[in-house]
Amino acid sequence: MDETLLRSLTPGVLAILVRRGADFAAAEDAVQEALVEALRVWPRDSSPDAPGGERVRDPKGWLVAVAWRKFLDATRADAARRRREDLVAVEPPPGPASGLDDTLWLYFLCAHPSLTPPSAVALTLRAVGGLTTRQIAQAYLVPEATMAQRISRAKRTVAAAGPLPAEGARPGDVGTVLRVLYLVFNEGYSGDVDLAAEAIRLTRQLAAAVDHPEVAGLLALMLLHHARRAARTASDGSLVPLAEQDRRRWDTDVIAEGIAILQAALARDRLGEYQAQAAIAALHADAPSAEETDWVQIVEWYDELLALTGSPVVRLNRAVAVCEADGPRAGLAALAALDDDTAGSADSPGGSRPLPRRDAVAAYLHERDGNLATAARLYAEAARLAPDLAERDHLTRQAARLNARLKG
Structure with missing residues (x-):
């Protein structure tokens, strides 16, 4: 079987x-x-x-x-x-x-206009992606019980929405479908369910069926990340940070395809968040080595992305880019500004939750600034909050490495 x-x-x-x-x-x-x-x-x-x-x-x-x-x-x-x-x-x-791929059609159904975007994403991850409620809850940073209720409400909403569009029509919104595909890809890329290839396949079909630069931008982003997949883990399964990856293991053909798709999308002058993210990924992929990365241009693209999304996660990643471009003190200042803006915010009705990877980023910035004791403490705290075993092990090793240096 x-x-x-x-x-x-x-x-x-x-x-x-x-x-x-x-x-x-x-x-x-x-x-x-x-x-x-x-x-x-x-x-x-x-x-x-x-x-x-x-x-x-x-x-x-x-x-x-x-x-x-x-x-x-x-x-x-x-x-x-x-x-x-x-x-x-x-x-x-x-x-x-119908002639439209059944799975792709189901994505559009789950992006039904009667659903809120979060509910549409959750329903699609459950019904199409086959993820468990626990995995979806982790992606949303909400309790599992909360996500189970959300999925159940989404099913009832779709059932009560009335007649579906005529044959060949698509019931949902392209933007919501893109968010769904992006989350599915991320779950497949770093989680315990391999859905990355399926997300790429469906995004290719969507790009062939829908003339939209953001669809192309998302496809380019997926390809550029997927091209580095073989270098992301060592033989023992441990994570390999981007700066330490063996770039000879990157798939140059896939990188070239992703960059070509991105360039065609950017030429249409209708910038969106997926194109901006793909541009950042392209700059990493195009650098012969970590030291030769164009961090100044990456910061500029993060500024564009931040203007489009206002996302605190984008600001967190931007702080790392600022560190690389202008030094660790500048990166710490960017992180402090983020902390000031997000203090007391809540991600769900159940209360505030820490920003993912915030402590790991802070640890890296403090280490670059020479504050090893603070960095070691923050690495240990980040390991405690890590969502999966591989990331937890990586952060634990970082804390142990710095503690050994402090004792030596």
């Missing part, structure tokens, strides 16, 4: 059921039941040479048929059976519902 295949087919099966009229929550339940059935009855090896079992020749069609039957069974048992009888009286044959 190829569980990776099942994972890749799930969004398309879910999209087909929703297109046929199933409400979102009921469709998702039916698809999950079909997946359980597949795990039970499909042979472990569905290749043509599989011993002891017949090959499943149309896995997607099989899942659609079983999921639709599960949905019909549940619907007929429901108190609203009569209202839905006209909808489900004739069962259409399994298979794709």
Whole structure:
């Protein structure tokens, strides 16, 4: 049984059921039941040479048929059976519902205009990306229970939104879809679910279908980051900071493609946040070594990005760039200004939460400024707050390295 295949087919099966009229929550339940059935009855090896079992020749069609039957069974048992009888009286044959990729169509559905952007992103990560509620909660820096309620409300909102657009139309907003794809890529790039390649595939399809410079900007950004993936971790799984990466391991063909896409987007003179981020990534990718990075121009692009977003995370990253361009004291001043502006802010109704990576950035700036004791303390604190094991281990090593120097 190829569980990776099942994972890749799930969004398309879910999209087909929703297109046929199933409400979102009921469709998702039916698809999950079909997946359980597949795990039970499909042979472990569905290749043509599989011993002891017949090959499943149309896995997607099989899942659609079983999921639709599960949905019909549940619907007929429901108190609203009569209202839905006209909808489900004739069962259409399994298979794709339109020429547009089912998964991409489902992204647009999850970006339904009735949803707020955060709810649309959360629903898509759950329904299309297959992430757990816990993983999505971590991406949003909110408690898991809060995210579970948000996803449930989003499903109800989509179900109550009324008729979907005509065949071939897209129900959602491109900007929201881009935010969804960006979060999916980031989860796949640094989290415990590998969705980066899928995010790139879908963004390529979106770029082919939608003439928008920000779509191209996002695709360029993904490619430029993905090109460095092989150099991001050492053989023991530990993180390798950008400045220490072996640039010979970067994929130069992917970098060239990303830069070409970015240049074409920038030429349209409709700057957006993804193009600005891609420009920063391109400057890193274009530098022969860390020492030759054009930090002055990177600071300028961070200024553009900050004007577009006002994001405290952008200001945090800008403080590092300012340090590299103008020295650690300038970087610490930029960080202090950020701290003043964000003091007492709250990221959720449940209360204020620390800005991700703030202590790690502060530790780096203090180390560059020669204040090793403060840097070691901040590295240790950052390790305590790190969202994953690899980052926690990296920050712990940094703290240990500085403490050893202090004792020596």
